[in-house]
Amino acid sequence: MAPVTGLGEEMHALVERLYPLCRSITGDGVRATLDIVGEYVPLQVHEVPTGTQVLDWTVPQEWNIRDAYVADAAGNRVVDFTASSLHVLGYSVPVAATMPLSELRGHLHTLPDHPAWVPYRTSYYAPDWGFCLSQETLDGLPDGDYEVRIDSTLADGHLTYAEHVVPGQVADEVIVSCHVCHPALANDNMAGVAVATYLARELAERSPYYTYRFIYAPGTIGAITWLARNAERIERVKHGLVLACAGDRGRLTYKQSRRGDAEIDRVLRHVLRTSERPHDVVEFTPYGYDERQYCSPGFDLGVGSLSRTPYAGYPEYHTSADNPDFVSPEALADTLAVCREAFAVLDRNRRYVNLSPYGEPQLGRRGLYESLGGRSDAKQAQMAMLWVLSLSDGEHGLLDVAERSGLPFDAVAAAADALCGAGLIKA
Amino acid sequence: MAPVTGLGEEMHALVERLYPLCRSITGDGVRATLDIVGEYVPLQVHEVPTGTQVLDWTVPQEWNIRDAYVADAAGNRVVDFTASSLHVLGYSVPVAATMPLSELRGHLHTLPDHPAWVPYRTSYYAPDWGFCLSQETLDGLPDGDYEVRIDSTLADGHLTYAEHVVPGQVADEVIVSCHVCHPALANDNMAGVAVATYLARELAERSPYYTYRFIYAPGTIGAITWLARNAERIERVKHGLVLACAGDRGRLTYKQSRRGDAEIDRVLRHVLRTSERPHDVVEFTPYGYDERQYCSPGFDLGVGSLSRTPYAGYPEYHTSADNPDFVSPEALADTLAVCREAFAVLDRNRRYVNLSPYGEPQLGRRGLYESLGGRSDAKQAQMAMLWVLSLSDGEHGLLDVAERSGLPFDAVAAAADALCGAGLIKA
């Protein structure tokens, strides 16, 4: 794991700030989230009207909520939305009623195996209402009547998502996508939002080769909406990464694209392996986060997903225990570091053609050996030049050279630059 | 191993009934065998005249035998064909003579390493005569003259083989082939005959996708004859399985087709692996049973071979110890079960095309989630639908989906049926 840096603390602070907002797949919680992110990187916010057809789906009504509670006979709020946005079933229809506990129970969700935790539950596409609370709270409720109130609206409105673009030297794009639809959960996915945002800031400083597009959108319907509205852009999307659950203390997990051998897959495998971080690389599966949509067979984009402990792989997943304490500055910084390294490789992974492919060119005559004199890595630099010359046949990229030679990618890329400068290879 | 079932006992009874007949590559023993099999499944019997050119071979003269013995000076039969058809060298020319033991020895075959067993020997294409007996019997024979008599005929006639066809929904065929040329040997191959016959009965009950053709033919020359007479059918033969040595107590052995990656190979590997039976999968070799002919390079059919202990892999092989006791009802039932499972997979292994391939289709809107409500395997069924949608790109079949997802083939096939019903995929 990377050493704690100021960046880790900064990202953690952003997670803490975003954490309490009541997000859902639509509504003002998403807008408030994007407003805050917009303080870090400029965002283009899109509002897509309810009823818009997006691929096989339709943008739903917008959900907003002002208050919700269960109060006992004495008027005390025993379950209170204002304490945590998790307490209300997402997309609950409005309700105002009094009913006995026995009837209310059918609308209460708990986690008997974790009696102190509050679960996260939604009902986006089937009208319903409910409350989430800890088993301990439920166990403490005496029988009797309770006042139930959910002050929500479900009405025509918009689905909101945002983009931030770091322009590159070419129009070909890399997308970085993170979901912004979960209420008070920290790792899932304000951690991903924070890493994406700091990554965007760094990329802007280095004039990347590719154009990098950051997508902040609600899960599933948001990614589907983006795909539906960007049909002509898709062919320019060469690579992509979904960032999710990016801040817990577990080891890194890279989930490969559906293609399995996409360049992004090879890059992440290389960076994770050579950095000697503990990590897992797993096969694509058609469930998880929005890689499901980007990798659906009609698109089949080279989009992988980077997480720490993967989807549903930790007990705190989708519970109140996924709070800012569950996310660490070190883990956030480490995830950011891997993204930084991976995109640095991806961005330089060109294929070159050896312009002097018959026999070895005479490097000494061109001063390519002398330029290495005294450098402690002179031998490595020389080997890197020979390897780049050997494999620059138009079929191998620099990542191939690094993998086959066992040399660091940076050394290989430096050798390619030197050989390019000497006119021995061209991209 | 599958539990003993009535089917295992029934198949064993069929083995016992067929066992004593004196089969060879031609003659009335084959006809009598096919008569009995014909009581279980209707057979189309073919008679091919001596001298018929079949590929590189010629149908030989027909061999029949009524009696054979070696009698001592007192007239006692010390070797007696009526006790076991193994006692006479297959295709022995007729002989009637008296000769001293010293001269007779050159025509006697024993197994010194297994002194109580009688070997099985033939001389199909070189005129010869001889007797097979146990070493113990031979050791007990005093010197002196013996009467030798083989009442056989070798004359123009026919080679006999039979077919049983289970019609399918398509004309594409699966062949199941078993050799019927060995005399009193149980595992080799009345066990294969019994499993094939019961398999044919089961298939007829389920209106299979493929047309299944069962071939009962003498080894080598019979398969060659079938191939020679079915030149136009060959291109419709998509898959096949040779059944041999199907009833001993050893673990199952699947020998792959010459191609090694034929669909039948993938199906058998899948079924054997996922069923967690002890088993071996071995590479193709150009010796063994009639897979040699079906997989010869001019045909190169996708035909594998299923045995228990493989070809020549047990000491009882081609001896009198391969008797009905060597075959067990449990083993016969187990081999049948694997065939049943394998053909159930093969028969449903279609490729589908996702008709809504851009993003995930909304399954809930179509009631595909609700249809799972309350089912204990609802999660698995949902995953199976997502996997089928993800891989239905025209390049992957349902077996690919099962292998890649790790889900049971049946769950995958059920998901494909549901998605087909909802109009989301088509074959």
Added chain:
Amino acid sequence: MAPVTGLGEEMHALVERLYPLCRSITGDGVRATLDIVGEYVPLQVHEVPTGTQVLDWTVPQEWNIRDAYVADAAGNRVVDFTASSLHVLGYSVPVAATMPLSELRGHLHTLPDHPAWVPYRTSYYAPDWGFCLSQETLDGLPDGDYEVRIDSTLADGHLTYAEHVVPGQVADEVIVSCHVCHPALANDNMAGVAVATYLARELAERSPYYTYRFIYAPGTIGAITWLARNAERIERVKHGLVLACAGDRGRLTYKQSRRGDAEIDRVLRHVLRTSERPHDVVEFTPYGYDERQYCSPGFDLGVGSLSRTPYAGYPEYHTSADNPDFVSPEALADTLAVCREAFAVLDRNRRYVNLSPYGEPQLGRRGLYESLGGRSDAKQAQMAMLWVLSLSDGEHGLLDVAERSGLPFDAVAAAADALCGAGLIKA
């Protein structure tokens, strides 16, 4: 390791004879070396003028040296070229001077880690002069003035290399290349020269299928010169082997061609594996010996490299400790044996087409079984025939048959001969 043979001793004697000559990349030492080799096999010697453009390089001036020494104030030679040609830096410009030890030190090369050994150093392309001596000698030199003299010439002349061709049945060529530019080093590469020379003599006796071309040339510039002057021959070069460091006592190392799956790679892997010699097979790297040039991406020839302990892999490498004692007759004989076996396989590795591919042809009718009668390897020979028939589909060569069947290549090749003779297959 093969048993010591007279050949091993003979090759060792050749190494001893060639060892002391002062070779470099040009000059009379190379000519004297080729004169001696020419006593064993007839050589065609080529002289290429200084200044000739060869691919990216230019043939340098020719270097010759008559004497060189460092003498102390009393006139005693403390470093003496006549004792060993290693003592002078290769391509040293002439010098005649007297200077204090302190000034001389900048031109002296030693091996502090191996104080008794003299290193081997050159400066081909940067004008320089110097002496190589043991650390012990250096440590024993008192301060004071020393006479320094190098009686060398660096002048327009020629680069010298030689070829020996063993004509084959076809014009397609196998090249065997060894470098002849190192002065008093035995393993590197008079051992390779000796093995190549004895291999050439053996090949001439057996009328090989391929034409074998032996190239004796200085490293790098010599191979580049050969490639530059043989542009039209290249497409006929189907296979090749670089012989280097062929006589030390270490295990054999085969370095694969850049292609990695060239036929020469498969042959060497097969021979080394099936011979059960301890050995290593390593991937191609773009440094080492002249495989660098033959495998440069513009040529990308199927040329591997056979050594014992590989390039720079032993402490004696490029030092006076690489003397004839470092090379053993047994090792030389063993390297020669592997070359002999490998080229015997390569030479017979034809692809055949089965002319009777539908079903098995009847071998017995053609006397192919009878021909095996009584041979102890009759079963193996029969299996080999079945395998050759099975795989003779125009896509598999005899090496494929040997690898897939597990049978010895010789048995497979004999089966192919028999089947060819019977008209069942053709090349």
